[in-house]
Amino acid sequence: MKIKKVENRLAFFILTLALFLLNINYLNISTILIGSLIAYLFIMLFEKTKIYQFKIVKIILTIFSLLFLPIYLNKITYYISDNILREYSTISISLTLIITIFILGNKGYHTIIKVLLLALYFIIFFFILGFLTNLLYLDGNNITTTIFFSNNLFLESIYYSILIIYPYFLIYPTTNTKFKFYDLAFSSFYQIITYIVIISILGTTLTSLYKYPFITIFKKVNLIGFIERIEIIFSLNYLFCFYFLLLFSYYNIKSNLSLIIKKDKNLTITLIFITFIIFIISTIIQ
Amino acid sequence: MKKIIIIFILIFITGCDSYIELNDLAIINALGIEKVDNTYKIYAGTVQMLDEESLMPEIEVYQVEGTSLNQIIDNLSLALNKKIYLSHLDLLLLNDSIKDKELEEIINFFLNNNETREDFLVINTNDINKTLEKMKFQEINELVKNNKRETSKTIYTTMYDVIKNYYDKKSIYIPAINIKETITLNGLKEYKNNKYKDIKSDDVIYINYYLNNIDTYKLSFSCSNQTNKYLYLNILKGITTTLNKEILVANEIKVITNDCNYSKDEINKIFNDNLKNKLNKLTKKKITINNTIRGTYEN
Numbered sequence: 001m002k003i004k005k006v007e008n009r010l011a012f013f014i015l016t017l018a019l020f021l022l023n024i025n026y027l028n029i030s031t032i033l034i035g036s037l038i039a040y041l042f043i044m045l046f047e048k049t050k051i052y053q054f055k056i057v058k059i060i061l062t063i064f065s066l067l068f069l070p071i072y073l074n075k076i077t078y079y080i081s082d083n084i085l086r087e088y089s090t091i092s093i094s095l096t097l098i099i100t101i102f103i104l105g106n107k108g109y110h111t112i113i114k115v116l117l118l119a120l121y122f123i124i125f126f127f128i129l130g131f132l133t134n135l136l137y138l139d140g141n142n143i144t145t146t147i148f149f150s151n152n153l154f155l156e157s158i159y160y161s162i163l164i165i166y167p168y169f170l171i172y173p174t175t176n177t178k179f180k181f182y183d184l185a186f187s188s189f190y191q192i193i194t195y196i197v198i199i200s201i202l203g204t205t206l207t208s209l210y211k212y213p214f215i216t217i218f219k220k221v222n223l224i225g226f227i228e229r230i231e232i233i234f235s236l237n238y239l240f241c242f243y244f245l246l247l248f249s250y251y252n253i254k255s256n257l258s259l260i261i262k263k264d265k266n267l268t269i270t271l272i273f274i275t276f277i278i279f280i281i282s283t284i285i286q
Numbered sequence: 287m288k289k290i291i292i293i294f295i296l297i298f299i300t301g302c303d304s305y306i307e308l309n310d311l312a313i314i315n316a317l318g319i320e321k322v323d324n325t326y327k328i329y330a331g332t333v334q335m336l337d338e339e340s341l342m343p344e345i346e347v348y349q350v351e352g353t354s355l356n357q358i359i360d361n362l363s364l365a366l367n368k369k370i371y372l373s374h375l376d377l378l379l380l381n382d383s384i385k386d387k388e389l390e391e392i393i394n395f396f397l398n399n400n401e402t403r404e405d406f407l408v409i410n411t412n413d414i415n416k417t418l419e420k421m422k423f424q425e426i427n428e429l430v431k432n433n434k435r436e437t438s439k440t441i442y443t444t445m446y447d448v449i450k451n452y453y454d455k456k457s458i459y460i461p462a463i464n465i466k467e468t469i470t471l472n473g474l475k476e477y478k479n480n481k482y483k484d485i486k487s488d489d490v491i492y493i494n495y496y497l498n499n500i501d502t503y504k505l506s507f508s509c510s511n512q513t514n515k516y517l518y519l520n521i522l523k524g525i526t527t528t529l530n531k532e533i534l535v536a537n538e539i540k541v542i543t544n545d546c547n548y549s550k551d552e553i554n555k556i557f558n559d560n561l562k563n564k565l566n567k568l569t570k571k572k573i574t575i576n577n578t579i580r581g582t583y584e585n
Contacts, residue, residue, distance in 0.1 A: 082400040087304035095298075099291060141498070141528070205453045206446065209397060219403040220446075229403075 007113050008177045010120060015167035015248060016187045018241040020194075021214050022075055023163060024207070026156055029192055030148045035160025036188040042161065043168050043179055052173035061169050062256040065249045066274070068166070070281035072249070073097060076242045077282065083215055083235040091283055097246065098279045105250040106271070109174065112247055119240045126237035133221050133230070134197055142203040143196065170248045174255060214238065250275075312368035315345065316423040318379035318414035319355075321388050327351050328358045329379070331418050332366070347418045355395045372402045377423040378445065379414045380460065386480045393449050404445035410475040410482075411463040421469050430461050433471050438494050438503040438524075439487040440471055459485070459493060492564040495535060500524035507556055509546035517553065518543035532572045535561065541581030550579055 020027065051057055077094040085093060104112060150156050164184065172179050198213050201220065207213045215238070218231035254271060261267045316331035327349065334344040350365060352358035363370045384392070396402050407427055411417045417426070433440045440461045451458045457478040464472035474485040474493070485493065494500045502522055509515040523538040541553060548556070558575045565573050 085304075086401065087306065089304075092298075096295070099295060103288075103291065202446075203450055203454075205450050209449065209453065220405060222405075 003110060003113050003175065005175075005177050007117060008171050008175045009180075009183050011113060011116055011244070011248070012167050012171050012183055013187045013190070014116065014120070014123070014241050015170065015245055016164055017191065017194075018238075018245040019163040019167065020191045021238060022072070022079075022242065023159075024195070024198070024213060025211075027160060027195070028147055028150050028156075029195060030150055030153055031156040031160050032188055032192055032195070034153065034157040036164065036184055038157060039161035039164035039168075040181065040184055042165055043184075046168075047179055052169060058256050058259070062253055064166070065252045066278070069246065069249050069253070070278045070285065072242075073246060073278060073282040074285050076239075076246065079212065079235075079242065080239065083212065084232060084239065094279060094282055097243070098275055098282075101243075101246050101250050102271070102275045105247055105254055106268075109251060109255075112244075112251055116244055119244070123237055123240055126234060130218065130234050130237070131197065133223065133227075134201060134217055136223070137217070137220055138197065138200045139203075140200065142200045144204070146204050147196070147199055167245075167248070170252050174252075306369055310368050311371045312363070312366045313371045313374050315374055316377040316379065316418055316426075317372075317375060318411075318418055319384060319388075319392060320381045320414055321383040325351050325353060326355060326358055326388075328355075328362070329414050329418055330362055331377075331423055333374075345418075345422060347415065349415070355391055372399060375402055375406045377426055378406055378408045379411050379417060380408065381411060381414060382475075382482050389448075389452060389477075393452060396445055397449070404449065406445055408443050408445055408448055408460055409463050410460045411465060413465050416465050417463060417469065420465065426463070426469075429463075429469070429471060435501050436503075437487075438499075438501050439473070439490045441474060441490065441494065441497070441499060459497075489564070492561070492568060495524060495526055495561070495565060496533075496568045498526040498528070500526070504542075505557075505560075507560070512546060515545035516543060517541070517546050517548060517556065519553070519557065528571075532574060533565065533569060535565075535573065535575045537575070537577045539577055539579045539581075541579065544582045553579055 020032075046052060052061075073094060077090050077097065080093050080097075081088065081090050104115065164187075168179065171177070194214070198207055198217055201217045202210070202213055206216070210216045215231050215235055218234045219229075221230055222228040253274065254267075257270060257274075258267055261270055312330075313333045314330050315333055316329075318329035318331075320327050328351070330348045330350070331345050332348065334346050348362060348365065350358050350362045352361055359370050378392075380392075396404055407430060409426065409430065421429075430440055430442055434442045441459045443458070443460050448458055448460075457476050460475045460477065462472045462475045462484070464470050471487070473487040474490050476483040476485050491500070491503055500521070500523075502520065505519045505521060507517045507519075509517065518541075520540045520542050521537055522540055523536075525536045527534040527536075537557075539553075539557065544553070554577055557577060561575055562573050
């Protein structure tokens with residue numbers, strides 16, 4: 001089965017959403033808007049110059065992925081430990097994640113996209129359900145002009161634009177899909193809606209205090225007395241998004257290395273070594 | 287290679303090594319915190335087995351002391367020989383000894399504890415131990431909830447509200463419970479700038495107006511022209527919208543008794559004057575009131 005272009009666009013949407021949620025404490029509406037604009041200008045520049053075909057860009061991207069993976073593997077491990085498997089050791093969680101990423105990442109891009117599509121039904125269903133359950137708890141008084149203010153607008157916007165450009169490099173150049181304005185517009189629009197929902201439920205103060213405000217909003221849900229304590233189901237939903245972030249980063253390392261290391265056996269050994277190093281670093285860093 | 291990985295996963299990663307039996311959990315439903323001479327005293331109400339006669343869960347209160355909250359929870363765990371489980375916490379009791387420093391430690395404790403959900407009720411009481419012994423946490427919850435719904439003379443303050451108002455540097459309103467022979471709700475405690483201030487039950491209604499937190503309540507005015515005769519109103523709904531320089535209040539009022547034979551305009555004026563007068567003490571903004579009145583009145 002051939003991969004459709006819309007599937008790649010959906011993958012971009014999931015990855016940007018995952019990065020947005022994991023960095024929500026540093027963002028606000030102004031940074032999302034300005035950052036999206038900066039990212040769009042850069043992406044257009046990359047598309048025109050075809051910069052991603054240069055070897056040096058591929059090397060930089062591989063190094064970036066190598067730095068990104070242990071940091072986000074650590075973040076996601078703690079996300080699971082804090083929200084889903086509270087009694088389980090973080091090393092076991094991290095190990096499970098990295099082994100599955102290693103197996104699935106080596107299967108190729110086709111398999112990754114198909115797994116993402118399978119998970120997408122679950123993700124979209126719970127996105128809609130989550131939005132509906134939260135409708136009752138929206139409080140307009142929490143939405144003030146502070147949602148536009150930022151202490152360091154320029155730096156935060158640049159940071160956000162990196163969070164957009166990185167998934168772009170992971171998906172579009174490898175699949176020869178043309179980047180469209182609406183890809184970015186749709187993901188930014190969805191992120192702004194998510195941000196407004198979170199702010200209107202928790203307020204700016206609590207949103208900045210909680211590590212996972214997108215999970216905390218579900219802790220408040222209590223529908224007709226018995227639909228409550230549902231945050232773990234939604235935590236699992238977000239976990240899928242985060243997992244694909246790791247998976248695509250790993251695939252990027254693998255595909256770029258395969259250009260340098262031609263022999264399959266050597267490539268596998270190198271990948272095992274890199275995976276092991278990533279696992280070790282992720283357990284060491286705090 | 288695949289087989290080796292699968293065998294490795296099956297042996298080392300699966301399994302239930304971290305499971306905990308229900309009997310090994312100390313499920314805490316109510317927590318009381320006070321500070322005496324630089325030492326925290328914690329009263330923990332834990333659910334025990336079901337009482338065979340009443341079929342209600344029995345609650346036992348444990349008392350532990352220590353210098354920090356985390357240390358006390360560890361001590362409690364050691365004393366009970368069980369894992370402390372705070373996910374079902376429904377009530378937090380504080381007293382006037384909890385000030386800024388202590389409040390910050392309590393807030394940090396709950397924010398750093400992913401197990402807890404901050405939607406539990408927070409109350410202020412003059413005797414934490416006695417309150418926990420005399421009344422079950424569900425009954426206290428119901429007492430505040432019903433009073434809020436029927437009289438609007440209290441506020442159902444959750445830990446979310448405490449955290450939010452503490453960091454926003456706003457007043458924290460905590461329902462106050464007075465314990466003597468019986469347990470009674472005694473207005474609110476307003477906590478601001480490291481100080482507690484008592485607020486009478488009747489004044490709580492106007493704070494609820496200010497916070498757009500009004501449910502139903504009843505109000506009576508004595509007739510100006512006749513003694514022992516009253517105008518009795520049931521306020522079914524009250525919505526407050528706060529703008530930059532103005533506060534808009536909309537009420538749905540039902541006239542229950544109109545001994546004074548007031549007209550609709552007169553009722554409107556009496557009610558508005560009283561509400562404006564009380565709200566002016568809380569805010570300097572312009573107040574506009576719009577009422578829908580139904581029931582018995584003179585045309």
